[in-house]
Amino acid sequence: MAARRPAAKGTASGELPRSSTSNARNLFRLVDHGDPVRIEPSCFGAKGDRWVDGFLEANHEYLRRLGLRTEVETRGGVRLVLYPGSCIGAVPLVSPATRRVAAGVLVVPRFRWAALGSVLQSVGFAVEPRLGEAPLVPGSAREVPPWLLAGPVLNRLEALLRYMKRGFFERTEVRSSPRGRIEWAQWVQRDLGKGQWDRLPCSFPDLDDDPELVAAMRWTLARLLQDLASQVDSLAGRALYERAHLLNRDLGPGRSRRPAPWDHSGGGSGWLGDAQQAMGWVAENRGLGGARSLDGLAWDLEADQVWEAWVASFVRDLAPHLGLVWAGGGEVQHRINWQGRPSSMGALIPDTGLRGRQRVIWVDAKYKAHLSLLSRHGWCGLTEAVRDAHRADLHQALAYTALTDTELTDTVLAYPELGNEHRPVMTIATLTSGRRRVRLVLAGLPFGFRSASHRGEVLSRWRRLLDPRVDG
Numbered sequence: 001m002a003a004r005r006p007a008a009k010g011t012a013s014g015e016l017p018r019s020s021t022s023n024a025r026n027l028f029r030l031v032d033h034g035d036p037v038r039i040e041p042s043c044f045g046a047k048g049d050r051w052v053d054g055f056l057e058a059n060h061e062y063l064r065r066l067g068l069r070t071e072v073e074t075r076g077g078v079r080l081v082l083y084p085g086s087c088i089g090a091v092p093l094v095s096p097a098t099r100r101v102a103a104g105v106l107v108v109p110r111f112r113w114a115a116l117g118s119v120l121q122s123v124g125f126a127v128e129p130r131l132g133e134a135p136l137v138p139g140s141a142r143e144v145p146p147w148l149l150a151g152p153v154l155n156r157l158e159a160l161l162r163y164m165k166r167g168f169f170e171r172t173e174v175r176s177s178p179r180g181r182i183e184w185a186q187w188v189q190r191d192l193g194k195g196q197w198d199r200l201p202c203s204f205p206d207l208d209d210d211p212e213l214v215a216a217m218r219w220t221l222a223r224l225l226q227d228l229a230s231q232v233d234s235l236a237g238r239a240l241y242e243r244a245h246l247l248n249r250d251l252g253p254g255r256s257r258r259p260a261p262w263d264h265s266g267g268g269s270g271w272l273g274d275a276q277q278a279m280g281w282v283a284e285n286r287g288l289g290g291a292r293s294l295d296g297l298a299w300d301l302e303a304d305q306v307w308e309a310w311v312a313s314f315v316r317d318l319a320p321h322l323g324l325v326w327a328g329g330g331e332v333q334h335r336i337n338w339q340g341r342p343s344s345m346g347a348l349i350p351d352t353g354l355r356g357r358q359r360v361i362w363v364d365a366k367y368k369a370h371l372s373l374l375s376r377h378g379w380c381g382l383t384e385a386v387r388d389a390h391r392a393d394l395h396q397a398l399a400y401t402a403l404t405d406t407e408l409t410d411t412v413l414a415y416p417e418l419g420n421e422h423r424p425v426m427t428i429a430t431l432t433s434g435r436r437r438v439r440l441v442l443a444g445l446p447f448g449f450r451s452a453s454h455r456g457e458v459l460s461r462w463r464r465l466l467d468p469r470v471d472g
Contacts, residue, residue: 057096
């Protein structure tokens with residue numbers, strides 16, 4: 001696969017695209033759960049067939065950070081094949097010989113950046129990428145939209161403003177009545193000769209926010225507003241632009257200054273340290289996106305977690321349509337009491353759910369293509385690996401039915417709609433045991449909504465699907 005080019009689609013023969021070595025430092029671009037990429041030894045100045053072990057050792061942490069699975073290919077020379085999983089992000093790759101950054105890997109979301117931004121905006125940016133903690137990634141900054149960095153920065157600045165403690169700081173101002181220490185030398189030089197005897201320059205301690213910290217926040221917000229101004233056409237960009245504008249208004253007018261470099265070893269801790277680090281990212285132009293820098297921060301974001309937050313948000317909106325109460329996101333836990341050793345998992349924790357007096361619905365979010373594959377190929381057409389994974393998901397969903405003895409229990413596996421289905425895929429299986437009726441539901445959900453009408457259409461579809469009078 002050529003570096004910094006769109007991911008190539010799979011071919012019937014299964015041949016993997018080769019990487020280009022035209023650039024000194026390549027950026028290998030993949031799509032989550034998408035096609036793999038082949039890495040040639042020449043990309044890292046290596047030769048022969050013994051480079052792989054050294055490469056894997058040198059880059060173990062970076063590859064693990066993005067959940068990249070590796071295979072060694074020996075046909076026509078030794079190459080390394082990287083397979084993306086559900087994690088998106090960017091990490092550097094270092095040379096096994098020099099341990100210097102020689103290339104980078106960027107895994108982008110299978111659903112467009114705009115869809116990811118819409119989902120993150122809908123869940124209030126409750127899920128954010130983990131940033132930094134590695135060298136910069138060559139060529140990655142312009143591949144990623146600026147709002148992906150702006151979200152974590154604004155979260156940290158909002159927390160700083162919320163928890164920032166006031167202190168006493170030296171203030172100097174001209175007053176008509178004395179306060180604190182009068183700067184007599186300044187008064188004699190500047191005011192006495194002009195006959196302005198009642199203008200007294202005074203210095204005194206005053207309870208206020210740290211002026212240097214507030215000035216750095218103003219500078220950071222001004223830079224964010226400048227970067228986000230070109231992103232207001234997107235839901236995420238517009239939402240973050242408005243948040244930055246409101247935060248800037250809360251700070252009020254005043255002096256601004258470029259934040260000082262953040263001391264990773266001795267900087268602040270907690271919300272203060274987090275905010276100082278975030279302001280340092282912006283000040284050093286180490287953005288995830290934008291036109292100021294080619295190299296960007298290393299980052300990672302679990303698409304699984306974004307999907308779980310999105311499904312929980314949708315189920316919360318669905319609750320009043322079914323006359324039920326939202327059970328929260330991951331809030332319901334049912335402990336498993338083991339006797340003896342060893343013990344296994346300690347609790348059953350559905351992702352989210354809905355509850356009523358005589359009914360309960362458990363919903364588990366699965367960021368997998370299982371439903372789409374089942375729709376196209378059927379059970380017999382799936383690979384053994386996919387069938388094993390799907391079978392485990394079904395057993396997990398059925399285990400949730402034991403959490404209550406409610407007469408009507410639905411357990412739903414929610415999968416992303418991949419956009420290649422002619423119509424939404426939803427199916428129900430019914431199991432009965434005594435007076436209880438349990439329904440196992442496989443349902444597709446869009447990754448973000450195109451419009452308010454699209455949202456209403458999907459809510460209506462799920463309401464009809466989960467009507468207790470509908471049998472599988």
